[in-house]
Amino acid sequence: MCVHVLTPTCIICGGVEEKHLLIREKAICCTCEQRLVTVTLDDPEYFFFLHQIPKLWIDDMSSPPDLLNHTD
Numbered sequence: 819m820c821v822h823v824l825t826p827t828c829i830i831c832g833g834v835e836e837k838h839l840l841i842r843e844k845a846i847c848c849t850c851e852q853r854l855v856t857v858t859l860d861d862p863e864y865f866f867f868l869h870q871i872p873k874l875w876i877d878d879m880s881s882p883p884d885l886l887n888h889t890d
């Protein structure tokens with residue numbers, strides 16, 4: 819079996835596909851991209867995606883940005 823080491827893992831399904839989108843160095847495979855654009859509010863998968871998408875912007879949970887912690 820051929821393993822593509824340079825192909826990133828999809829942040830949504832965890833799968834590895836050669837065809838994928840790269841957003842902020844995070845990958846979304848073609849399959850998930852299609853589901854994302856076709857999913858509807860009454861689809862149970864909508865909430866699944868809703869929880870996965872923030873992973874695109876969260877690089878490290880242990881060091882949250884200071885932007886939200888201004889006390890002055």
Ligand SMILES: [Zn+2]
Binds near residue numbers: 828831832849
């Ligand atoms: Zn995927």
